[in-house]
Amino acid sequence: xxxxxxxxxxxxxxxxxxxxxxxxxxxxxxxxxxxxxxxxxxxxxxxxxxxxxxxxxxxxxxxxxxxxxxxxxxxxxxxxxxxxxxxxxxxxxxxxxxxxxxxxxxxxxxxxxxxxxxxxxxxxxxxxxxxxxxxxxxxxxxxxxxxxxxxxxxxxxxxxxxxxxxxxxxxxxxxxxxxxxxxxxxxxxxxxxxxxxxxxxxxxxxxxxxxxxxxxxxxxxxxxxxxxxxxxxxxxxxxxxxxxxxxxxxxxxxxxxxxxxxxxxxxxxxxxxxxx
Amino acid sequence: xxxxxxxxxxxxxxxxxxxxxxxxxxxxxxxxxxxxxxxxxxxxxxxxxxxxxxxxxxxxxxxxxxxxxxxxxxxxxxxxxxxxxxxxxxxxxxxx
Numbered sequence: 001x002x003x004x005x006x007x008x009x010x011x012x013x014x015x016x017x018x019x020x021x022x023x024x025x026x027x028x029x030x031x032x033x034x035x036x037x038x039x040x041x042x043x044x045x046x047x048x049x050x051x052x053x054x055x056x057x058x059x060x061x062x063x064x065x066x067x068x069x070x071x072x073x074x075x076x077x078x079x080x081x082x083x084x085x086x087x088x089x090x091x092x093x094x095x096x097x098x099x100x101x102x103x104x105x106x107x108x109x110x111x112x113x114x115x116x117x118x119x120x121x122x123x124x125x126x127x128x129x130x131x132x133x134x135x136x137x138x139x140x141x142x143x144x145x146x147x148x149x150x151x152x153x154x155x156x157x158x159x160x161x162x163x164x165x166x167x168x169x170x171x172x173x174x175x176x177x178x179x180x181x182x183x184x185x186x187x188x189x190x191x192x193x194x195x196x197x198x199x200x201x202x203x204x205x206x207x208x209x210x211x212x213x214x215x216x217x218x219x220x221x222x223x224x225x226x227x228x229x230x231x232x233x234x235x236x237x238x239x240x241x242x243x244x245x246x247x248x249x250x251x252x253x254x255x256x257x258x259x260x261x262x263x264x265x266x267x268x269x270x271x272x273x274x275x276x
Numbered sequence: 277x278x279x280x281x282x283x284x285x286x287x288x289x290x291x292x293x294x295x296x297x298x299x300x301x302x303x304x305x306x307x308x309x310x311x312x313x314x315x316x317x318x319x320x321x322x323x324x325x326x327x328x329x330x331x332x333x334x335x336x337x338x339x340x341x342x343x344x345x346x347x348x349x350x351x352x353x354x355x356x357x358x359x360x361x362x363x364x365x366x367x368x369x370x371x372x
Contacts, residue, residue, distance in 0.1 A: 105290060112319065125354045127319050134291070134322040142324075199369040207292040209331060211323035211365065266354070274348035274356045 006032040006066075010039045010054075016248070018050055019229065022057045023249035026170075035061055038072040043081075048153040048166030049227075049257040051081050055096055055151035056168045056253065058082065063149070099150040099167070104137040111154060115262070118158065125268040129163065129260055132219035135212040136167045136256060142205045142212075144171030144254065161263040170253035174230040188233030189244045196228070196235065196242075216256070221264035230254040277310045283317035286325075295328035302333050306345070315351040326362055339367050 008025055010018060037058075061068045070078045082096060093110045097103075112130040115121050133152075140150045150169035157164070175191035181203070186194070194200055196217065201210030213228070220226045222239040230253070234245040280301050286294045305311050334342055348359065 109319070125352055127321075127352065127354050127358075130320045131322045131358075134320060134324075138291075138322065138324050198365055199372075205292075205324075207295065207324045207327045209323060209327045209366070209369065211327075211362070215323055269353040271351060271353055271356060272349060274351050274359070276343045276360070 004032045005034040005036055006030050007036050007038065010037065011041065013041050013045055013047075013050065015049065019053060019247070019251055019255070020249040022053055023251050026057070026060060026252045027250070030061070030064070030066060033065070033067055035066045035068045036071045037068065037078075039070075039074045039078055040072065041074075043074045043077050046081065047257075048155050048164045049168075049255060051096055051153040052151045052166035052168035052257070053255055054078075055082055055098070055153070056149055056170045059098075059149045059151070060170055060252070094154045094156055096151060096153045098148070099137055099140050099152050099169075100148075101141050104141075105134065108133040108137070115156070115163070120161065121262055123267045124262060124265045126262070126265065128219040128265070129262070132216040132258070132260075133165065135215045136165070139212050140167065140169050140171070142208055143174075143177050144169040146171035146253065149253075160261075162259050162261055164257070164259045166255065166257035168253065168255045172253075173251075174228070174254055175233060176231075187246065188231040189235055189246055190233070192228050192230055192233045192235045193242060193244060196237070216258070219260060220258050221261050223264070224259050224261055226256075226258040228254070228256050277312065278305045278308050279312040279314055280305075281314050281316070283314075286318065291322055291325040292328055295325045295332075298325075298329040299332050302329070302346070306337075310347060311345055312347045312349055314349050315355060318355070321355055321358055323362070326359075330359070330362070331366055334363065334366055335370065339363055 008021065010021060012018065058068050093107070093114050097107065108130050111133065112126050115126055140146060144150060146169035150171070153166045155164040174195050175188040178191040178194050179185060196213045198214040199210045201208045217226045217237050224238070226237045228235050229247065229251050232247045232250050234247050236243045285298050289297065302311065330342065342363065348356065
């Protein structure tokens, strides 16, 4: 008996193409119960932003009642990437996890402690990195209204001493949150820039004052990029520069990704008493 | 003079709740000549903690009172810098 199957092919790793496929498929009504995803690309080159956005997309499809399977030569590799669990030891704290409110703070500590266990990072002050994760995860629960569809993927390249972070949610998106705060319609990319301003807050929760995104950005060193994509807006920050783009697709939520060159971080230095 | 262990305040609480507890301790000891905040064992100070503790203190008592009343000990250079920047930015926000 032939089973009707809807096929989605991720045939490019290029960021715009990847996110465009996800965005366009989210706007369609898929009538087939079975959905297959194939990846005729070099999946070893998948970046955190690919995996986090893919996880949200799979979660979305399953939530709509679709039976999603990965097919093709890359089936095993992609399935392994998408597998997540509450693993608690060593390097298994990296990779994909679904962001849960009860877990988010201990997860940040776990990841930081893992990095600190690496000899070359032992003396480094990694507090800025830890804070960037804490702020990013808190934003999901404070603002996104993602209904549990929020994923984080973290990778670490020990040779390059770079940590890669991607956090994706299929929530309301930054532009809608900002529009609700300022009560004026602005371009989606301008809404993202506004959200990144130090001190601008949507005040969704009592503990919000608008320092979150700025704290994430400041964790990146001058050579690192911090990127935010939400709906049709995209902002890339590097050092003090910001590049603003209008996407050709409407991303169904918010995707935030950045890389940190940990070797640029200073060593931890304790002072006995803080003088103003 | 009283000493507050920030590590103990943060234990088994999320950041906003821990921040509330810290602020309550500030109010409890506000009439002490000095409140010492000990950062031993504390790695992270995200804004969702600072906003409801130190941020709320500044709103209600002012930054000058914070600087005179509260000492931060066993703190890293990065944490100190973060607090200094936070106070500056918050004061700027309040002024606006």
